[in-house]
Amino acid sequence: MSGAAPGDVLSPDALEARLRAIGAERYHHRHPFNVRMHEGRLTRDEVRTWALNRYYYQTRIPVKDSLIVSKAGDAAFRREWVQRIHDHDGEREGDGGLALWLRLAEAVGCDAAEVERQEHVLPGVRRACDAYVELVQTSDLLTSVAASLTEMFAGDIMAVRIAAFEKHYPWVEAGGLAYFRSRTQQAPRDAAWGLRYVREHATDATSQARAAAALERKCDILWSLLDAVERACARPRLAPHAQLRFDSALERWLCVLPERAVALGGSGRDILERCTGDETSEAIARALAARPGAGPHARDEVHDFLEQMARHGVLRFLPAGAARAGEAATARPLAADTGARAPDGPATDGCPHAGAEPAAGASRTARRDGPQ
Amino acid sequence: MTAPRPFNLVAELSYRCPLRCPYCSNPLDHASVRDGLDADDWTRAFREAAELGVVHVGLTGGEPSVRRDLEPIVAGGAAAGLFTHLVTAGLPLDPERLARLQALGLRSVQLSLQDAAPEASDRIAGTACFDAKLAIARAARRLDMPLVLNVVLHRDNLDHLEAIIALARELDAERLELANVQFHGWARHNRDALLPTRAQLDTAARLVARERRRPGPDGSGGGRPELVYVLPDHWSERPKPCMGGWGRKTIVIAPDGLVQPCHEARSLPGIELWNLRERPLRACWEDAPGMRAFRGEDWMREPCRSCPERARDFGGCRCQAFALQGDAAATDPACALAPGRDRMLALREAASRSGWHYRGDPTAR
Numbered sequence: 165m166s167g168a169a170p171g172d173v174l175s176p177d178a179l180e181a182r183l184r185a186i187g188a189e190r191y192h193h194r195h196p197f198n199v200r201m202h203e204g205r206l207t208r209d210e211v212r213t214w215a216l217n218r219y220y221y222q223t224r225i226p227v228k229d230s231l232i233v234s235k236a237g238d239a240a241f242r243r244e245w246v247q248r249i250h251d252h253d254g255e256r257e258g259d260g261g262l263a264l265w266l267r268l269a270e271a272v273g274c275d276a277a278e279v280e281r282q283e284h285v286l287p288g289v290r291r292a293c294d295a296y297v298e299l300v301q302t303s304d305l306l307t308s309v310a311a312s313l314t315e316m317f318a319g320d321i322m323a324v325r326i327a328a329f330e331k332h333y334p335w336v337e338a339g340g341l342a343y344f345r346s347r348t349q350q351a352p353r354d355a356a357w358g359l360r361y362v363r364e365h366a367t368d369a370t371s372q373a374r375a376a377a378a379l380e381r382k383c384d385i386l387w388s389l390l391d392a393v394e395r396a397c398a399r400p401r402l403a404p405h406a407q408l409r410f411d412s413a414l415e416r417w418l419c420v421l422p423e424r425a426v427a428l429g430g431s432g433r434d435i436l437e438r439c440t441g442d443e444t445s446e447a448i449a450r451a452l453a454a455r456p457g458a459g460p461h462a463r464d465e466v467h468d469f470l471e472q473m474a475r476h477g478v479l480r481f482l483p484a485g486a487a488r489a490g491e492a493a494t495a496r497p498l499a500a501d502t503g504a505r506a507p508d509g510p511a512t513d514g515c516p517h518a519g520a521e522p523a524a525g526a527s528r529t530a531r532r533d534g535p536q
Numbered sequence: 537m538t539a540p541r542p543f544n545l546v547a548e549l550s551y552r553c554p555l556r557c558p559y560c561s562n563p564l565d566h567a568s569v570r571d572g573l574d575a576d577d578w579t580r581a582f583r584e585a586a587e588l589g590v591v592h593v594g595l596t597g598g599e600p601s602v603r604r605d606l607e608p609i610v611a612g613g614a615a616a617g618l619f620t621h622l623v624t625a626g627l628p629l630d631p632e633r634l635a636r637l638q639a640l641g642l643r644s645v646q647l648s649l650q651d652a653a654p655e656a657s658d659r660i661a662g663t664a665c666f667d668a669k670l671a672i673a674r675a676a677r678r679l680d681m682p683l684v685l686n687v688v689l690h691r692d693n694l695d696h697l698e699a700i701i702a703l704a705r706e707l708d709a710e711r712l713e714l715a716n717v718q719f720h721g722w723a724r725h726n727r728d729a730l731l732p733t734r735a736q737l738d739t740a741a742r743l744v745a746r747e748r749r750r751p752g753p754d755g756s757g758g759g760r761p762e763l764v765y766v767l768p769d770h771w772s773e774r775p776k777p778c779m780g781g782w783g784r785k786t787i788v789i790a791p792d793g794l795v796q797p798c799h800e801a802r803s804l805p806g807i808e809l810w811n812l813r814e815r816p817l818r819a820c821w822e823d824a825p826g827m828r829a830f831r832g833e834d835w836m837r838e839p840c841r842s843c844p845e846r847a848r849d850f851g852g853c854r855c856q857a858f859a860l861q862g863d864a865a866a867t868d869p870a871c872a873l874a875p876g877r878d879r880m881l882a883l884r885e886a887a888s889r890s891g892w893h894y895r896g897d898p899t900a901r
Contacts, residue, residue: 380749405643405682407619413541413589420591420619422644422682422710425543477682477710 190383204332264343271340288392310375315355401441556662579612584817601629614641631675652699769870775852795820
């Protein structure tokens, strides 16, 4: 990180270096899920879950690009940028990036119609993608273009991915990889154009800082998308230190943690009791959603609850394919088990499973300083 | 008012400590306070605390691991159903003993660090201890116990904050508490030498904001460790909700069995607190005159009495009010509205003297 203090104006080269450093540090090529994908260690279930969910991201891209076009007063800009919409939507039904993604989804074993309906998109993925559209919606043109500069890093990741799929996932029909191939061409072209624009237009410290922040935010969004996918396929297990106990005065179950406690409501305790490292998050979510009396959004609520608990450090997630619960100690817990990188602040309201504010008064002690 | 339900118990097992930090918050006369409770007494205290509604017990000191009977004490906390947490300086604890304590029911560890580098850290602690601390931090993570690090910040280590945060990240801490020094106990002795400068605090606040957004080694983990950054009172506008309110959430039991609302209440004049060796914990918590003295709002005067913030900060710290105003019922001068606030503001100018006095006696008994 260059750590430029506000007030320093960077040269275009220094700005580009700063943006590239952000990618090197935060782009999702380093996400454990992508690392495992490229090492050939994803299960089929994980590949499918990823393809289904990532489709939702693909659908948001042309929406985002339309918003960007709508912000541009310059015809040359629009002419260039509208090409991206065509790339994704195609010139006619059945071609373009979206259609290619559906082919990929089919090739990995998804039902294309189900993918297209977007019913089973994970709530964390939906939030991440919607946050991207909202970022563009509420930002100026320059910031929006800067957010799209993750494309600078996309070309490389696509090349790695094609090689990885050919080598490690021979069960995926080769034609399914057409999307990746198309992006190895488009992403560098788009990135070069976007980068030139940002270099030319981010000429003061404020706009440069905004551009860098937008790119960081975009990286975080991509990261949290994979967090959600990885968590859904992983098997949550209650952290050994977490203490589940019934509080007779509050008439609530508490999950007690270092210096705080979370009051559980509704089915929160039922969910945590199933977190034994044996079942995936998705399996737990579907099982609870199938219970009599479960609401229409029960599956999503379980996923949200698990994400919230992960953020509190309550859960360890054993990656799909890792050792079973008994051998848990040797399994590398996911980075996500600390609740890294949720796109929004702790979403505690509206989840029927947890009144996630610490139980009244049970939050941290007001210890003044060290033990000495 | 009737006594509220306490949620936390701070069990000060002993004021003995191998460290000699110049900002120690133990009372100045700590050497005269004996370890008056044995493991059975503590176990009774934990059971009675659980009956009162306590959820967490923090085993602290001084240094709790100077107690040879820490094992049965931990087991007593676990048997009472309390979430049992160890607040340690890292020695004379050792990794094997930590593993034994975990097997007996210890769930998490808070470890103090004095600075990021061995020499600087040992210099503040007044004894060689840095390596022992790191060994405990690593052992805790190997045992999959959540690790909270606590670093008291002051003029001598504030400039090393970036390295401190990097160390916490390397040690895989769940939380890093960065508490600017407060002037209780021994720290009052060294106030002028410890006071941070405004420039240091401004730099630190910027650094913390930046570090909160920084990803972890694999690009993940913005937000780990959670950074808790506490401004010193003389740069704040509002008082801190000391202990979450006097006699409201937290019971502190001193090594000699005195049941207190905070670490230092016994040093206030005219405060009658009761001892666990003489009465049940419930009586000590609910009925001791000193415990009731500042419970609730009836004791408050203006500007607290009519202040909309009173339900949030409970009038601040009684001990600080006494230290600076000479009146424990006065508004904490950490509050911008307090009469006598000028005494607090004077601290902003006082960051001048250097050199400190180590806490008196490293292993006194």
